[in-house]
Amino acid sequence: MVDRTIRLGIIGLSSAESWAARAHVPALKAITGYEIAALSTSNIDSAAKAAKTFDVPAFFDNPVQLAKHPDVDVVVVAVKVPHHRDLVTAALDAGKPVYCEWPLGNGRQDAEAMAALSRDADVTGFVGLQGRASPALRYIRDLVKAGHIGDVVSTTLVGSAGAWGATIDPRLVYGLDRKNGVSMLTVQFGHTIDGLCWCLGEFSEISATLATRFPMVKRTDTGEMVPKTIDDQIAVSGILQNGAVASVHYRSGSSSVANFLWEINGTEGDLVITSNQGRLQYSDFRIQHGPGKGGKLADMVVPEAYKLVHTCAPTDMFYTLAHAYTLMHKDIVNGTSHVPRFSDALVRHKMIESIETASSTGSRQAYL
Amino acid sequence: MVDRTIRLGIIGLSSAESWAARAHVPALKAITGYEIAALSTSNIDSAAKAAKTFDVPAFFDNPVQLAKHPDVDVVVVAVKVPHHRDLVTAALDAGKPVYCEWPLGNGRQDAEAMAALSRDADVTGFVGLQGRASPALRYIRDLVKAGHIGDVVSTTLVGSAGAWGATIDPRLVYGLDRKNGVSMLTVQFGHTIDGLCWCLGEFSEISATLATRFPMVKRTDTGEMVPKTIDDQIAVSGILQNGAVASVHYRSGSSSVANFLWEINGTEGDLVITSNQGRLQYSDFRIQHGPGKGGKLADMVVPEAYKLVHTCAPTDMFYTLAHAYTLMHKDIVNGTSHVPRFSDALVRHKMIESIETASSTGSRQAYL
Numbered sequence: 001m002v003d004r005t006i007r008l009g010i011i012g013l014s015s016a017e018s019w020a021a022r023a024h025v026p027a028l029k030a031i032t033g034y035e036i037a038a039l040s041t042s043n044i045d046s047a048a049k050a051a052k053t054f055d056v057p058a059f060f061d062n063p064v065q066l067a068k069h070p071d072v073d074v075v076v077v078a079v080k081v082p083h084h085r086d087l088v089t090a091a092l093d094a095g096k097p098v099y100c101e102w103p104l105g106n107g108r109q110d111a112e113a114m115a116a117l118s119r120d121a122d123v124t125g126f127v128g129l130q131g132r133a134s135p136a137l138r139y140i141r142d143l144v145k146a147g148h149i150g151d152v153v154s155t156t157l158v159g160s161a162g163a164w165g166a167t168i169d170p171r172l173v174y175g176l177d178r179k180n181g182v183s184m185l186t187v188q189f190g191h192t193i194d195g196l197c198w199c200l201g202e203f204s205e206i207s208a209t210l211a212t213r214f215p216m217v218k219r220t221d222t223g224e225m226v227p228k229t230i231d232d233q234i235a236v237s238g239i240l241q242n243g244a245v246a247s248v249h250y251r252s253g254s255s256s257v258a259n260f261l262w263e264i265n266g267t268e269g270d271l272v273i274t275s276n277q278g279r280l281q282y283s284d285f286r287i288q289h290g291p292g293k294g295g296k297l298a299d300m301v302v303p304e305a306y307k308l309v310h311t312c313a314p315t316d317m318f319y320t321l322a323h324a325y326t327l328m329h330k331d332i333v334n335g336t337s338h339v340p341r342f343s344d345a346l347v348r349h350k351m352i353e354s355i356e357t358a359s360s361t362g363s364r365q366a367y368l
Numbered sequence: 369m370v371d372r373t374i375r376l377g378i379i380g381l382s383s384a385e386s387w388a389a390r391a392h393v394p395a396l397k398a399i400t401g402y403e404i405a406a407l408s409t410s411n412i413d414s415a416a417k418a419a420k421t422f423d424v425p426a427f428f429d430n431p432v433q434l435a436k437h438p439d440v441d442v443v444v445v446a447v448k449v450p451h452h453r454d455l456v457t458a459a460l461d462a463g464k465p466v467y468c469e470w471p472l473g474n475g476r477q478d479a480e481a482m483a484a485l486s487r488d489a490d491v492t493g494f495v496g497l498q499g500r501a502s503p504a505l506r507y508i509r510d511l512v513k514a515g516h517i518g519d520v521v522s523t524t525l526v527g528s529a530g531a532w533g534a535t536i537d538p539r540l541v542y543g544l545d546r547k548n549g550v551s552m553l554t555v556q557f558g559h560t561i562d563g564l565c566w567c568l569g570e571f572s573e574i575s576a577t578l579a580t581r582f583p584m585v586k587r588t589d590t591g592e593m594v595p596k597t598i599d600d601q602i603a604v605s606g607i608l609q610n611g612a613v614a615s616v617h618y619r620s621g622s623s624s625v626a627n628f629l630w631e632i633n634g635t636e637g638d639l640v641i642t643s644n645q646g647r648l649q650y651s652d653f654r655i656q657h658g659p660g661k662g663g664k665l666a667d668m669v670v671p672e673a674y675k676l677v678h679t680c681a682p683t684d685m686f687y688t689l690a691h692a693y694t695l696m697h698k699d700i701v702n703g704t705s706h707v708p709r710f711s712d713a714l715v716r717h718k719m720i721e722s723i724e725t726a727s728s729t730g731s732r733q734a735y736l
Binding site: 153154156158166205207208209211213233235236237238239243244245246247248249251253254255256257258261263265267269270272288289290291292293295296297358362363364 | 526573579603605607614615617622623624626631637638657659660663726732
């Protein structure tokens with residue numbers, strides 16, 4: 001199947017603790033078609049060390065050099081959000097396609113600039129809204145589009161972020177501060193609502209209630225109480241473009257009940273998607289079909305054709321990312337468009353901004 | 369326990385098909401402390417027939433005469449909503465306490481006038497928000513108030529009305545027209561949200577999305593398509609007075625999944641209340657407690673002390689109403705205040721009006 005090896009330059013592949021090391025490296029090991037040709041980190045010593053650890057031939061402390069390196073076909077940006085725009089700009093300026101983790105920008109304005117740059121430079125910007133690569137989600141989307149439950153009447157999603165509650169892992173402390181662009185709203189809710197909208201359509205109007213119920217949280221390492229300025233409760237509702245009414249409640253921490261419960265109610269039946277954890281981008285979903293009118297649920301198995309990777313399991317955190325990389329390979333080699341682009345990310349950023357505006361003003365918003 | 373028999377005059381106890389006959393008569397048969405002393409219907413022939421059927425000594429086609437009858441201690445109003453105000457006024461004018469079915473008025477203005485009349489006349493107006501008499505709900509409320517799950521952080525309720533979907537029972541056709549005051553919003557959602565607010569507190573601010581997804585519905589008897597002007601999708605969210613974020617999605621028809629799923633998430637654990645049908649005022653609930661942080665759920669059994677009626681089962685449609693009558697007896701004889709009053713109904717009517725305003729204007733509302 002694979003007719004070309006794509007050489008990646010990964011910005012942010014530093015220590016074994018980095019996101020790139022924990023997710024991207026195992027995802028790439030699970031598939032064929034890629035090699036990691038270069039990496040960059042913030043200083044040359046850590047870059048050299050990482051290059052040795054991950055067996056990467058070229059290393060830099062300068063992302064511009066990485067982007068310009070002749071052995072790099074595609075740049076991967078896997079660092080903290082406030083740096084995305086500069087790094088993406090460096091890659092696009094070098095004429096290299098880029099895969100940038102979600103959230104694309106630190107706010108809508110960043111994302112708008114990056115989408116414009118990708119468009120003007122005519123260089124593809126892929127975004128890490130990886131949920132769209134999930135076999136289960138692609139199957140759900142196809143079921144809905146094929147009219148398996150008739151017309152969609154309404155949908156309800158109740159989810160838990162698994163974090164951002166009363167306590168905080170020290171690695172996530174930077175995600176407590178609104179200005180860093182990494183929050184429950186942008187990341188966990190962002191991935192989750194992206195999956196819902198990708199399957200059912202965008203909101204034509206949206207109302208929102210955001211709140212911070214734990215303004216001080218305890219570090220799990222030191223026990224210290226630290227301030228949190230991000231929202232840890234997100235309730236949105238509205239009308240989708242197809243007329244369906246959508247209600248989503250996304251909470252911090254974990255629930256004893258519905259860490260992930262997603263009902264899609266149609267004129268001819270229901271789909272129910274559940275998981276024991278609430279982050280759509282990693283979830284190993286159970287999909288059930290109900291005939292409607294209170295009828296009994298029956299399990300649905302994701303057909304084999306949706307599973308593109310067989311060397312890791314749906315319960316692996318990097319399973320969906322391995323699928324995203326597989327689809328990106330197709331997009332690059334075959335010119336398809338499976339992986340979401342910066343323009344898709346911009347829509348999601350606009351939605352998130354509209355949710356913040358709806359909550360702060362109390363007025364329903366549109367974002368398309 | 370019972371030290372006085374209260375003599376009821378029931379307005380609307382007509383045929384065996386009437387709501388009073390299907391709910392009030394069996395509820396009263398299940399308990400002691402009451403007798404049905406009089407009834408009235410819209411014409412004297414049907415009243416005479418009903419009096420014979422239900423073995424009621426006095427009958428009228430005139431509610432003023434019923435209210436003035438010396439053998440009537442308390443007037444029960446169990447007719448269609450547009451008639452409530454006139455009939456309640458007749459009872460209060462006669463100085464008789466009245467139990468009026470919910471919705472109290474055909475809109476907030478009606479309810480306001482009736483609450484004012486009850487207050488000015490110093491005659492008690494009880495309202496049929498019977499969910500508050502449910503043993504399960506009283507237990508849930510006490511658990512929350514006792515801090516069994518710590519402070520309430522958030523709550524989610526997903527429910528199905530069981531009706532008002534694509535088809536309509538001929539007996540409910542009058543509930544398709546917004547002007548009749550009997551709708552999914554006022555009745556099934558009204559009872560349900562009343563239970564939530566009674567346990568957790570009122571909303572200090574509320575956003576709402578209402579929609580009619582089935583503007584034409586099929587009569588189950590004739591197959592004829594008839595128009596529906598009421599909302600069959602209700603999504604509300606907001607902040608409760610205690611700061612908790614609440615999200616409620618209430619849908620027409622039945623779901624294969626969550627006909628009733630109510631999570632109450634606290635700092636020290638979760639409560640989960642489920643039922644196979646979505647109307648809180650009738651529901652036979654399963655109550656489970658979760659220790660939080662994704663811990664395992666354990667069933668909680670409603671203590672015997674909450675069960676005031678043992679001659680019918682929680683699955684009987686009139687079980688909660690039998691409890692409401694039992695509590696009303698205590699209120700009248702002992703001067704307690706268990707059963708909600710017109711002032712409580714007015715709060716609920718104001719909330720419903722605010723939901724309609726929030727939906728039509730797109731602006732968050734307050735109603736207290």
